[in-house]
Amino acid sequence: MKFVQKIKVRLIMGIVYIIIGAALTILNIFTQSKNDVLSMFGAIMLAIGVVYTIRNIRLMANDEAMKNRKIYENDERNVMLYKNARSIAFYLYIIAAGIAVMTLYLCNLPYEAQIVAYSVCALCVIYWITYFILRRKY
Numbered sequence: 001m002k003f004v005q006k007i008k009v010r011l012i013m014g015i016v017y018i019i020i021g022a023a024l025t026i027l028n029i030f031t032q033s034k035n036d037v038l039s040m041f042g043a044i045m046l047a048i049g050v051v052y053t054i055r056n057i058r059l060m061a062n063d064e065a066m067k068n069r070k071i072y073e074n075d076e077r078n079v080m081l082y083k084n085a086r087s088i089a090f091y092l093y094i095i096a097a098g099i100a101v102m103t104l105y106l107c108n109l110p111y112e113a114q115i116v117a118y119s120v121c122a123l124c125v126i127y128w129i130t131y132f133i134l135r136r137k138y
Contacts, residue, residue, distance in 0.1 A: 003070045007056055014052035021046025090127070094120060 024042025028035055059065055072078060097120045104113035 003066075003073070004060075007060055007066070007069075011053060011056040011060070014049045014056060017045050017049030017052060019049075021049055090123075093123070 021042045021044070024038055025046060026042075028039040028042060059069060097116050101113045101117045101120075104110070104116065
């Protein structure tokens with residue numbers, strides 16, 4: 001994927017974050033259940049989307065910044081650091097979620113434990129699907 005296309009995809013993702021954040025915030029305003037978590041999650045998604053979108057629009061408008069960013073992101077050391085950080089975050093999440101499932105069951109909260117367990121299962125399924133796709137591609 002060309003670097004400009006990668007930045008355009010990031011710009012679209014920022015817009016998607018804005019849409020999700022706005023939808024969650026509006027949903028919370030117009031529903032009866034005034035959920036603080038939903039409202040905060042929506043506001044955070046909205047803020048992240050705005051920052052992400054502005055950052056990528058500015059990057060696309062400045063050729064020198066785009067060139068420097070491309071060099072920075074294609075540097076082998078930085079690529080290795082990104083991949084290792086993602087890998088460690090994935091494994092730490094799995095461990096933390098496993099502990100959370102056990103704790104929730106011990107606290108007699110089976111419904112909440114199932115939600116966490118299903119999210120871990122979904123993450124593992126997504127991991128394996130992407131692994132097999134990438135294995136065929138490369």
